[in-house]
Amino acid sequence: MIDEDFVSLLLKGREYLSVLHQEDCLTLQSDPAHIIDLCTHLRDEQTFDLLADLTAIDQGEDASTRFILVVHLYSLIHKSYLRIHVNCLDNLNPEVPSLSGVFPAANWHERETFDMFGISFTEHPNLKRILMWDEYPYYPLRKEFPLAGIEVPLPAADVSEVTGANVDPAPMMGGPFVSSSNGRLSEAEPRGKDESWTEDTEKLL
Amino acid sequence: MYSNEVGYNSKIEGEVIVTRADAVVNWIRKHSVWPMPMGLACCAIELMASAASRYDISRFGMEVMRFSPRQSDCMIVAGTVTYKMAEVVRRIYDQMGDPKWVVAMGACASTGGMYRSYAVMQGVDNVVPVDVYVSGCPPRPEALLDAMMKLQDKIGNEPAVKNLSKEPVTSVAS
Numbered sequence: 001m002i003d004e005d006f007v008s009l010l011l012k013g014r015e016y017l018s019v020l021h022q023e024d025c026l027t028l029q030s031d032p033a034h035i036i037d038l039c040t041h042l043r044d045e046q047t048f049d050l051l052a053d054l055t056a057i058d059q060g061e062d063a064s065t066r067f068i069l070v071v072h073l074y075s076l077i078h079k080s081y082l083r084i085h086v087n088c089l090d091n092l093n094p095e096v097p098s099l100s101g102v103f104p105a106a107n108w109h110e111r112e113t114f115d116m117f118g119i120s121f122t123e124h125p126n127l128k129r130i131l132m133w134d135e136y137p138y139y140p141l142r143k144e145f146p147l148a149g150i151e152v153p154l155p156a157a158d159v160s161e162v163t164g165a166n167v168d169p170a171p172m173m174g175g176p177f178v179s180s181s182n183g184r185l186s187e188a189e190p191r192g193k194d195e196s197w198t199e200d201t202e203k204l205l
Numbered sequence: 206m207y208s209n210e211v212g213y214n215s216k217i218e219g220e221v222i223v224t225r226a227d228a229v230v231n232w233i234r235k236h237s238v239w240p241m242p243m244g245l246a247c248c249a250i251e252l253m254a255s256a257a258s259r260y261d262i263s264r265f266g267m268e269v270m271r272f273s274p275r276q277s278d279c280m281i282v283a284g285t286v287t288y289k290m291a292e293v294v295r296r297i298y299d300q301m302g303d304p305k306w307v308v309a310m311g312a313c314a315s316t317g318g319m320y321r322s323y324a325v326m327q328g329v330d331n332v333v334p335v336d337v338y339v340s341g342c343p344p345r346p347e348a349l350l351d352a353m354m355k356l357q358d359k360i361g362n363e364p365a366v367k368n369l370s371k372e373p374v375t376s377v378a379s
Contacts, residue, residue, distance in 0.1 A: 132324065133289050140323050149323025156292035158377040163295060165331040167288050170321040 002026050002080045010046070014038070025081040032096050035086050039071070039102045048073040048082050054099065054109035056117045060143045066091040067119055071099065088119060098124035116141035148172050173198045230365040234278075234304065235357040238267040241277030241301065243294060245284030248311040248343040252283045255346035267353055274300040279356065280333070281349075285313040286326045295332040299376035304368065306360070308352055309335045312342045334374075 007026065011017055016034045020027040030038050042048040053072040059065065067088040074081050088094035098121035099106040110121045111130040118139035121127055128134060133155040138145055148169040154160040174197050177190030186192050242252055255262045262268050271277040274297045286294060298307065309329050312318030315338045317327035329335060336359055339352040 131289075145323070147322060154291065155289060156295075156377070159292050159295045159332060162375050162377050163332045165291065165326070167323075168327070170317065170323065170325070170327055172321055175321060 002078055002082070006046075020085060025083055027083040027085065029085045029087070032086055032089060035069075035071075035084070035099065036097050036102060038084070039073070039099055042073060042082065043102060046075065047077040048075045050074040050076060051099070051103035051105045051109070052081065054106050054113065056113050056119055056141075058117060058141065058143045063091075065089075067094040067117060069096050069113070069119065094119045095122055096120075097122050098127075100124055115139070118142065147176060171199050226366045227364060231361045231363055234365070235360040236266040237269075238279045238306075238353070238356070238360070239269045239271050239277045240267055240308075240353075241274055241280045241297070242270050242272070243280050243282045243284075243297065245282070245286060245290060246313060248283035248314070251343045251346055252281060252310065252349065255349045260346040260350060262350060262353065265350065265353060265357070274298070275302065277301055278304060279306045279308065281308045281310050282314040282329045282333075282335075283310040283343075285318065285320055286329045286332075287324050288326050289324075291326045291329070291332045294329060295377060298333045303373060304363075304365075306336045306356055307333050308337045308339065308349075308356060310339045310349060310352070311344050312340065315340070318342060 002025075007019060007022075010028075011019070014034070016031045017038065018029045020029050028038075050073065051071070052074045053070070055070050057068040057070060059068065065087045069086040069088065071084040071086070072081055073084070086096055088096060094117070096119060098110055100110060100121075101123065107125065108130060110124055111127065113119050114121060114124075114127055115129040115131050116139060129136065132140065135155060137152060138150060140149075146169065148171070149167065151169060152167045154165050154167055160166065174194065177193050179190060180188045182188065242249065244252060254260060256268060256270060267279070274280070278301060280294075280298055280301065282294065298305070307329075309315045313320060313325070314329045315335075317325050319342070321327075326332070337352045337356050339348050341348050344352075
């Protein structure tokens with residue numbers, strides 16, 4: 001059972017650990033230095049032996065702690081999830097110890113997090129990009145990165161030379177059109193959004 | 206009916222057939238299109254359906270799907286072409302022997318489709334010359350069959366003999 005006894009026992013003797021909230025599942029906050037110890041303890045002693053997800057949050061360039069690593073563990077005994085937030089100390093070169101030694105499943109998750117957010121995982125056995133190509137200079141899920149992309153050369157220079165193809169920003173054509181959660185349906189739906197501008201014509205005022 | 210159709214009427218022509226070299230070459234080519242299924246996303250499922258018994262692409266003489274570019278002459282790009290994959294598509298295209306054709310199947314291969322994103326090439330025609338575009342997300346098998354018949358019409362009207370002396374398309378190292 002994930003109850004108050006469980007939480008107080010877990011927090012006992014771990015000053016670096018705190019409870020953030022407990023709405024959908026117990027959410028703990030840890031610091032990078034103790035994350036390996038904590039996960040090993042949760043895996044071996046508390047039956048949280050399934051790494052369900054590992055990703056990150058970018059809080060924006062102005063946030064005091066910009067990058068937060070989020071780890072979801074699952075216990076088949078408790079039938080319950082547990083979430084761990086790890087604040088990355090450095091906003092410019094975020095660095096977290098790799099969990100791939102504790103959970104082998106973390107290997108590719110960490111590569112994806114590195115690819116998308118640029119968080120380095122120390123001691124990772126093979127930390128290179130997994131979705132974008134190796135030479136890609138940006139981290140696409142960071143807040144300052146535009147959805148349309150940034151112009152860079154195509155990964156293969158010889159293909160680019162023959163075809164003239166390039167990695168160009170995608171035409172947004174007034175988009176992206178996403179539904180808003182409130183208001184009348186005719187205004188909340190994507191087709192109700194302002195489509196009066198494209199990359200070629202200015203937005204009508 | 207068609208000026209370039211090969212016709213033979215033994216009562217008129219005896220044992221001699223007279224036609225144009227283009228007509229013969231195109232007639233042979235268009236009825237033995239060997240597609241190379243470049244299946245990159247969900248369009249490939251519709252492509253498989255087109256080849257299966259209900260829609261049966263073999264009725265039109267192009268059922269010999271080859272998974273080797275060396276044995277194919279029509280690449281069906283079925284799915285989302287990412288920038289990372291674009292290089293591969295071009296290299297496989299270059300490995301196909303001439304003459305060769307490309308069908309961009311579905312919205313993604315034609316224009317990038319719904320993926321207005323940093324990772325997706327906005328149309329495979331950025332890296333390979335496309336002969337037929339098919340709309341739909343994904344297109345129904347009938348749409349693909351229609352596209353392949355349009356491709357047959359296109360092949361039927363090519364100056365095949367003149368093309369033999371044409372300079373080959375510049376290719377990348379493959």
